[in-house]
Every structure is written in structure tokens, then in C-alpha cells.
Amino acid sequence: MKAIPIGFQFAFERGTKALEAGDKEAARAAYRECARICPEAWLGVACETHKAGNHNEAIELYNQTIEFAMSPATKAVAYNNLAGLLQDLNLTDEAEWCYRMSWSIHKTADAANNLGLTAQHAHRIAEAMKWYEESIRLNPRMKQIYLNRALSSLLVGDYVAGFREYESRWDAGTVYKKLPVFRPEWKGEPLQGKRIMVYHEQGAGDIIMMARFFRDLRERGAEVLVSCHPGLAEFLKSGGCCDEIYEDLHLRIAAGNCPRWDYQIPIMSLARILGTTTYNCGRRAYLKPPGRQWAFSGEPNLKIAIAWAGYGYHGADYRRSTKLEEWLPLFKMDGINWYSIQVGPRSIDLAGGDYPVSNLATGIKDFADTADIISKMDLTICVDTSPCHVAGAIGAPTWLLCAYAPDWRWGLNGERSPWYDSVQIFRQDNPKDGWPPVIARIQEALRLKTSKLQSVFQE
Helix, strand or coil: CCCCCHHHHHHHHHHHHHHHCCCHHHHHHHHHHHHHHCHHHHHHHHHHHHHCCCHHHHHHHHHHHHHHCCCHHHHHHHHHHHHHHHHHCCCHHHHHHHHHHHHHHCCCHHHHHHHHHHHHHCCCHHHHHHHHHHHHHHCCCCHHHHHHHHHHHHHCCCHHHHHHHHHHHHHCCCCCCCCCCCCCECCCCCCCCCEEEEECCCCHHHHHHHHHHHHHHHHCCCEEEEECCCCCHHHHHCCCCCCEEECCHHHHHHCCCCCCCCEEEEHHHHHHHCCCCCCCCCCCCCCCCCCCCCCCCCCCCEEEEEECCCCCCCCCHHHHCCCHHHHHHHHCCCCEEEEECCCCHHHHHHHHCCCCEEECHHHCCCHHHHHHHHHCCCEEEEECCHHHHHHHHHCCCEEEEECCCCCHHHCCCCCCCCCCCCEEEEECCCHHHCCHHHHHHHHHHHHHHHHHHHHHHHC
């Protein structure tokens, strides 16, 4: 092994001290000096620049690594990281080329897995499955591969295989956590006279979507306990299939105030145990709006609720969320009253322009409020986020803006989902075209809807 050049050591120490002192510019200069002495170090500089969100500079630095680094493995990693950055920028063809270059230089399980994901996002599922098989052959201990393969199976409607392999999510380095309490996990045993705790593990939308299965548990004779996110309890009660709901179960467990139950199951495992397929997952409404005091007028105009973005912490948020200004063609249409049910950080987008939208966010306290508002609308238009599940669960007419690389539950094509009868899907035809073509199709559908409504009022 070659000795590390003394100049590199000095520059690296200088950069580290500058970083600790908060002098980022001095640190950057020192690390660049490291990279000049040892070209492999360009990769570290590129990664830090990438993490900081300086995309153009990061692309330049990854390319410098590819050009000057001596180690093929370093070049392969640089291509791989550059591909991930390009993917985030929606430059899918360029990203795939870089992934293939990484694979050609250094055939690793990670490279094969990334090519599988790229093929999956491009709707080439058979090719994706081959890449996942290759990745497993190279490193069968890499658990993320199995989860990605599960999602591909679910995406094409193979729910039996998909939900079975979806159990790999616990070992795949995800944020999902099981309850810190030992009780037998339910595997389909008789439930007559038993108490079963169904607990949340992912987002609020997933809980709402899977709440349809509470009735199945009740019909098996179970007393159904549910652990959920704050703000969901009253809405979930509307289905009449929950005996007890806890929005604070983890706090209760930590305080030693844990209720009794016989079995427990993470909510996303219910579909597997209950043998769910695309034919029996139950599309009809299974929850009800609470009948709160929200009131809206303005006939003969259509009343439309909108949500244009999800929460930023979602890994695919850059694909599923839109910018509010992209909705301007819709806002310019006559005969429509617009109402925002967007909550969270992106609700502030309304303050960034003169949008003809009534902001209801400050009055929405929980999901029961959202359900009540949606039930009093003529239509809800939203991206793939929790209001879509609220609307679908109560059977309210909903139009979903769906990314070209969709979440598995929406499938790859078609205007309908096996999960919700009342949701109509407007899909991206090409990710590079973004959302304008989708908005244009929605605009045309709204023209037809408003013209029909006006003709009814004129009769």
C-alpha cells in the first residue's frame, strides 16, 4: 500500500479544522487541494457537494472523478452517484447511461440493483426482475434488492408474490419499526374472542388504505385495536370496525401503561395474511365523513378541493409532487370555486402568488376534517398523498395526478385502481414532459364537466 502523501495529510487536516470552525469556503479549498494531490479524493468532494444540494457543481466534480481517478472502482462509484443525481433531476436517460457505465466498469450487486430500479421506473418490469436476480446472485445478503423486487411484483398486480416478499422491508434498512413489545405476530390463527393490535409503520395514507381490512378481522371474531398517527382516530372510528384506537401507543408503552392484546400485526402485512389480490381488495367506500360543520356555497359553480404536494420526507416526493404554479391553467377556468386542503409545509405555497383558491389549511385539525370537507365537494383533485386515500375511502369523486413511475398501488396503466372505485387516474405519459400535459388533460375533462353542469342549471 502506498503511503499517503504528506501534502494530502496537511491539506486534509486543514480542511477538517476549517469545517469544525464553520469556515466552509476554507474547508472546500483545502479538500480541493487534497483532490489535486490524490485524484481519488474528488469523489469525496463531489459527494459532499451533492449532499449540500449544489447539483451543477456536483455533476462537474463527479465528472472530474471519472476523468482523473486511477481506480476503476472509484470511477464506477462516481458514475453510480452521478446517475442517482441525474435521476433526481428527472434526467432518466442520462441516469441510465451512467448506471450502465458503472456496471461495465465494476459489476457489483449495487450496480445491478440500480439498473433494476431504472428499468422498473421505465415500466420495463421483466428487465428489472432480471437485474434483481443478478444482484441477488452477486450479493444475496443485500436485503434492499428483495424489497425492490417485491415492489415490482406489486406494481404489475402480482399481489401474492409481492406481499409475500414485501416482508423483506424489515431487513432492508428502511425506517419501518416493529412495536417494541413482544406479543405473537398474527399469522392467520383463529381470532374468535381474541384482541389483535394492528399498528402503523408507514404514512397516514397507508393506514387509511389498509383500514378496509379491519372489517375482516372483526368478522373473524376479533376485538380490533389500532395504533395510528395523531389526527386519524376519529376518521378511522367512522368505519365502525375498531374497538380501541391509540394515537399515543408508543408513549403508553414507554410509560408502562400498555393495554392487553393477544396478537399484533403491522398494518401493511394484513393484505398478505388475508390473501389479497387485485380482484378482492375491496374498492368500495368503507369509511364515512363525520358530518362536521363545514359548509360551502356558490352554486352553480363546481366546488373542487385540491392538494398539490406530499410531504418532502417521502423518498419519491420529487416525482409525485407538483408546483402550485403548474395548476394556473385550471385556476383560470370559469365556473369553479377552488379550495385548498393542502396541509404541512407546502400549504405556504398559496402565499407565493395571487391564486383564486380558498385556503382551508388553518381550519383542518385532523383527517376527519379533511374527510368532511371532501364529502361536501363536487370533486377532489390531488397528487399521490393522504387526501387521495381519504377521498377514496369515503367514495368521493377524485382525480389523481400520477407520476410516470408510480407508487405500486396505482399500477402501471389504466384510469382505475383496484383499491378505490371513486378515484380516476391521470397519468404522466413521459416523465420528461413533467406535469403540463396532465394538467391539460384535466383542464379538458373539467371543461366537459362544467359545461354539463351549466346545461343542467339552464334547464
